[in-house]
Amino acid sequence: MMALLEVKDLKVRVEEREILHGLTLTVNEGEVHAIMGPNGSGKSTLSHVIAGKPGYEVTDGQILFKGEDLLEMAPEERAAKGVFLAFQYPVEIPGVATMTFLRTALNAQRKARGESEYSTPDFLKKVREVSKSLNIPQDMLKRGVNVGFSGGEKKRNEVLQMALFEPSLCILDEMDSGLDIDALRIAADGVNALRSPKRAMVVITHYQRLLNYIVPDVVHVMSRGRVVKSGGKELALELEASGYAQFEAA
Amino acid sequence: MNVAVAKTGGGRAVSDLFASAEGRLSASPDVIAARREAFESYERLGLPHRRIEEWKYTDLRALVGEVLPLAAAPDAAALKRASDAVKAHAIEGARKLVLVDGVFAAELSDVKALASEVSLMTLREALQKDPGVLKTVSTDAVIALNAALATDGVVLSIADGAQLSAPVQVVHVATAASVSVFTRSQVKVGKGARATIIESFVAAGAKTYQVNDAVIIAVGDDADVAHIRLMDDAPDAVNITSQFVTVGANTKLNFFNMTSGAAVSRLQGFITLAGEGSELSINGVNLLQKTEHGDTTLVVDHAVPNCVSREIFRAVIDDRAHSVFQGRIIVRPDAQKTDGKMMTRALLLSDEAEADNKPELEIFADDVSCGHGATAGALDDTLLFYLKARGLPEKQAQALLIQAFVGEAIEQIADDGLREHVIGMAERWLERRS
Ligand SMILES: Nc1ncnc2c1ncn2[C@@H]1O[C@H](COP(=O)(O)OP(=O)(O)OP(=O)(O)O)[C@@H](O)[C@H]1O
Numbered sequence: 001m002m003a004l005l006e007v008k009d010l011k012v013r014v015e016e017r018e019i020l021h022g023l024t025l026t027v028n029e030g031e032v033h034a035i036m037g038p039n040g041s042g043k044s045t046l047s048h049v050i051a052g053k054p055g056y057e058v059t060d061g062q063i064l065f066k067g068e069d070l071l072e073m074a075p076e077e078r079a080a081k082g083v084f085l086a087f088q089y090p091v092e093i094p095g096v097a098t099m100t101f102l103r104t105a106l107n108a109q110r111k112a113r114g115e116s117e118y119s120t121p122d123f124l125k126k127v128r129e130v131s132k133s134l135n136i137p138q139d140m141l142k143r144g145v146n147v148g149f150s151g152g153e154k155k156r157n158e159v160l161q162m163a164l165f166e167p168s169l170c171i172l173d174e175m176d177s178g179l180d181i182d183a184l185r186i187a188a189d190g191v192n193a194l195r196s197p198k199r200a201m202v203v204i205t206h207y208q209r210l211l212n213y214i215v216p217d218v219v220h221v222m223s224r225g226r227v228v229k230s231g232g233k234e235l236a237l238e239l240e241a242s243g244y245a246q247f248e249a250a
Numbered sequence: 251m252n253v254a255v256a257k258t259g260g261g262r263a264v265s266d267l268f269a270s271a272e273g274r275l276s277a278s279p280d281v282i283a284a285r286r287e288a289f290e291s292y293e294r295l296g297l298p299h300r301r302i303e304e305w306k307y308t309d310l311r312a313l314v315g316e317v318l319p320l321a322a323a324p325d326a327a328a329l330k331r332a333s334d335a336v337k338a339h340a341i342e343g344a345r346k347l348v349l350v351d352g353v354f355a356a357e358l359s360d361v362k363a364l365a366s367e368v369s370l371m372t373l374r375e376a377l378q379k380d381p382g383v384l385k386t387v388s389t390d391a392v393i394a395l396n397a398a399l400a401t402d403g404v405v406l407s408i409a410d411g412a413q414l415s416a417p418v419q420v421v422h423v424a425t426a427a428s429v430s431v432f433t434r435s436q437v438k439v440g441k442g443a444r445a446t447i448i449e450s451f452v453a454a455g456a457k458t459y460q461v462n463d464a465v466i467i468a469v470g471d472d473a474d475v476a477h478i479r480l481m482d483d484a485p486d487a488v489n490i491t492s493q494f495v496t497v498g499a500n501t502k503l504n505f506f507n508m509t510s511g512a513a514v515s516r517l518q519g520f521i522t523l524a525g526e527g528s529e530l531s532i533n534g535v536n537l538l539q540k541t542e543h544g545d546t547t548l549v550v551d552h553a554v555p556n557c558v559s560r561e562i563f564r565a566v567i568d569d570r571a572h573s574v575f576q577g578r579i580i581v582r583p584d585a586q587k588t589d590g591k592m593m594t595r596a597l598l599l600s601d602e603a604e605a606d607n608k609p610e611l612e613i614f615a616d617d618v619s620c621g622h623g624a625t626a627g628a629l630d631d632t633l634l635f636y637l638k639a640r641g642l643p644e645k646q647a648q649a650l651l652i653q654a655f656v657g658e659a660i661e662q663i664a665d666d667g668l669r670e671h672v673i674g675m676a677e678r679w680l681e682r683r684s
């Protein structure tokens with residue numbers, strides 16, 4: 001099995017404060033990993049550093065994606081190579097129609113990979129298919145990106161992008177927060193539909209319930225900027241019962 | 251004391267200019283007298299400078315220095331170049347009136363098609379009868395210079411009740427380098443008429459030139475007018491435009507200005523609401539890069555009660571460019587129930603970009619609702635990162651956000667085709683960014 005993402009002894013500072021203290025994580029092709037951990041343990045920080053968000057200083061360690069040094073790449077390069085982060089808090093972009101945004105982004109990624117750009121009809125067909133399966137109404141796509149979307153709609157819009165861009169690494173940061181039960185099932189179905197032997201997923205969540213829908217191969221516990229325990233899907237159930245106290249002490 | 255200063259800006263070159271212009275401007279003794287008077291007024295004042303309050307941010311003595319020699323009338327080669335430029339900037343369906351280097355070019359204009367719907371004269375023709383077009387209630391030096399030197403223009407009259415079937419596009423084309431061009435036009439819109447007037451400023455090969463344009467617009471009662479000005483002059487050009495607009499009662503006037511060219515430009519608009527129940531929508535976008543200086547100065551004068559004015563302006567400023575917005579709303583003592591709002595926002599794309607916003611409310615009535623707002627700031631990093639994380643390179647991510655920013659003003663253009671045309675201009679400007 002080939003390693004898709006290798007995070008090695010990663011140390012990250014934000015505003016002079018170290019948040020990740022030597023984090024190691026390997027995700028192979030075809031696998032689904034869950035990351036659980038208390039508030040403030042650094043889960044979003046890890047996802048941001050993988051996506052290339054500015055403001056984080058990597059002081060040690062490395063991140064390899066398909067064997068390449070991810071930290072050397074601009075965020076848009078990472079996206080074109082197949083890294084996708086579904087944000088915990090998707091931003092609103094007034095004045096940029098969702099449809100325009102989707103087409104511009106998809107074509108920018110294709111162009112960067114040396115692929116031909118989608119024609120408008122092909123693109124529309126694809127968006128229509130995907131949004132239908134995610135229960136996203138067409139008129140939502142005419143609005144500004146996430147503008148006036150409910151919390152759940154914003155999350156579904158992230159899954160829509162994921163389905164459209166077909167990345168090889170999907171990181172879902174608390175995709176389940178703010179989703180009602182039906183929306184959760186629809187979004188999880190969307191994610192499951194993307195599971196493939198070539199694609200890996202990292203699912204960050206606080207709730208075991210999501211993992212009933214998206215069943216992970218590996219569960220990691222993060223605490224204070226490190227992965228402190230890894231195990232099978234039963235680890236999530238254990239955590240549900242016992243909480244994080246045992247790791248906090250460590 | 252000011253006289254000595256005025257000489258350096260007004261200077262000998264300008265005196266020679268008037269002498270050379272006089273020969274080209276054959277007209278009645280009345281017109282000659284009016285021009286002479288205007289010229290003397292200019293000579294007393296010289297080019298505006300920073301100690302003239304209205305020109306505080308746009309010091310023409312520092313930015314422009316001197317007035318270039320008057321452009322010669324275009325020859326056949328110039329007309330050919332102009333014709334190509336007019337085609338390149340054509341707006342679908344519009345009927346064109348073309349001024350090349352300050353001279354009306356009938357052969358490039360849709361005179362016949364227009365004749366059935368509007369009454370048309372050139373400025374030259376109009377001046378043979380009446381020097382009235384040269385008169386404006388202003389003591390501004392650049393306007394006086396325009397009255398003294400205007401070589402041509404269009405004088406349009408749209409009859410009461412006329413519903414124009416197509417927009418009228420006045421195209422100013424510059425083909426000659428190192429010259430100045432003076433034009434003055436007049437538009438009268440009759441009671442109940444409906445019209446779309448577009449003004450375009452374009453270059454046909456010329457790089458360094460100066461445009462001084464004046465437009466006098468009188469809109470009657472119950473009219474519905476869209477007025478779009480598209481300034482796309484050469485990067486080294488100077489464009490100073492003065493507009494005088496009077497609006498009758500129960501009229502709708504929707505104005506939009508796009509500044510996306512010229513090293514130094516100023517649009518100064520003096521708009522008077524002279525009839526009750528009218529609605530003004532005044533909007534614009536300044537797109538500036540390199541060391542460009544773009545000034546929009548507007549005075550909206552609510553002279554009568556019960557009118558609405560809305561101003562939405564956006565400036566995008568890159569490199570070391572400088573954008574100026576001066577907006578004054580005057581509400582006269584009688585103008586009760588005035589509703590006047592003005593909002594201007596500047597987007598600074600570089601640390602050296604500069605924006606000056608000077609909103610002013612002069613309110614002499616007590617039962618009014620007026621307000622203004624001004625902001626200046628950079629692009630939002632969080633939004634930029636979101637777009638980049640979705641695969642958009644920096645410049646493209648910026649471009650999307652810039653288009654959204656200017657879109658807030660551009661969306662005020664009601665006509666779909668014209669709005670798309672203006673969006674296209676903004677896109678071309680974004681592509682020019684290095
Ligand atoms: N920009 C920042 N400036 C200062 N501190 C930050 C910044 N971003 C994150 N932190 C700190 O880093 C720590 C980890 O935050 P992070 O958002 O990664 O946690 P998390 O595990 O995702 O938490 P949650 O479960 O609440 O989403 C927190 O203590 C947070 O306050």
Ligand SMILES: [Mg+2]
Pocket residue numbers: 043044045088173
């Ligand atoms: Mg988080």
